Amino acid sequence: MGHAEDEITPFLKARRAALDAASLGLPDGLARRRVRGLRREDVARLAGVSVDYYTRIEQGRAHAVSDAVVDAIARALRLTPDEHAFLRNISHGRRGAHTEVCDAGAGPRPRVRPQLLELLEAMGDTVPAVVYGPGTDLLAWNTIIGRIWFDLDALPEAELNGARLMFLHPDAKALHPDWEAEAEETVASLRAQIGRREDEARVQRVVCDLREQSEEFRHYWDVQAVRERTQGIKRILHPQVGELVLTYEAFSLPTDPGQRLCTYTAPKGSPTAAKLRTLTEPATATA
Known part of the structure; x- marks a missing residue:
């Protein structure tokens, strides 16, 4: 490459x-x-x-x-x-060696602190949450994420990446009714990580892979948009309960360079809040 x-x-x-x-x-x-x-x-x-x-x-x-x-x-x-x-x-x-070789490895994924894992577990079936690493790698998540989004527990580690799921997973467009806007935001956020010392190698690896494997990714990458994703609205078209409208917040973790905690919530009393409860009922019933 x-x-x-x-x-x-x-x-x-x-x-x-x-x-x-x-x-x-x-x-x-x-x-x-x-x-x-x-x-x-x-x-x-x-x-x-x-x-x-x-x-x-x-x-x-x-x-x-x-x-x-x-x-x-x-x-x-x-x-x-x-x-x-x-x-x-x-x-x-430019003051040092910026450009990475696409064929080079990016090293092991960073580990998530036990305290963050405890926080994810404490959120349980109430607040869907995930910890992202450099290059949009998915490092940790709680159980409800798998019920509203992709079944992350069933995916191999190489596929546990937000950008890869957006552009390469066969169900991505069906799951995301706003796929074009989300794809653009994903790429703009990924580009924003370029040049950061803690993110660089992994970001370059993800970008190289997706530029090679996805024509749609190449299109959005060449637009040169740069935007951090810190908060917004995410719509998911769930195959069982229909549309979910979630508010997401992304929190940078200062003691864990390159990692972010992202939470997804719905207003109390909203249709989405009711649907989230429906999705957790089977787990509650068998507890």
Whole structure:
């Protein structure tokens, strides 16, 4: 498979193309614009750096790019906070060896602390919850997750990954009525992990595998979207009880780098809350 792509070049090109020069007050000039969006000259002018230096940054040929320059480019390109953090991560990667070899292994999965496992067990059949690791690996979960989502206990370890399930599992589109939106969010969240030291090797491994195995993943990856998934709404079309509308919250675990606890809840008295109780009744009856 060779090397994973150098992230900085396609990202900066995509962000340049997404901006409108006129709306930023930039003059058209002579022989103006054969390509959509801003030119390198425009970004360099807005960021206060030379065109040559910006060109080297965009082409991945500049090393030891300072935080001040990264911040200036982020302002010039009107980056969101998530995009700004991503640019800083991958720019820091230019100071060392950022690009991973796709054929290289990513090492063992991180272990989940016993205290977190106890927390998952305490949530029991009340609050569906899962611990995600780098690259959207599924590291631990409680029993109710398997009743509303995929049967994670039945999957081999290699398949225990949120992005892989979204793009490669045969039931993914039937289970997720908002599959396109969720697929886009999954990829944008996965890209946000690129460049983080605790996540890098595993993220690159997952990205390389999915780019090779899924045309749909390649499409969303090439969009260059970057967004953290911290909270939102998740709809699941359950084969027995019908639609579930769940609110998810993702909590970063500061003492466990790269790990997040994600919980799924429904408002008290809602149809989804009633359906969740229905799904736990067989387990209660046999206890």
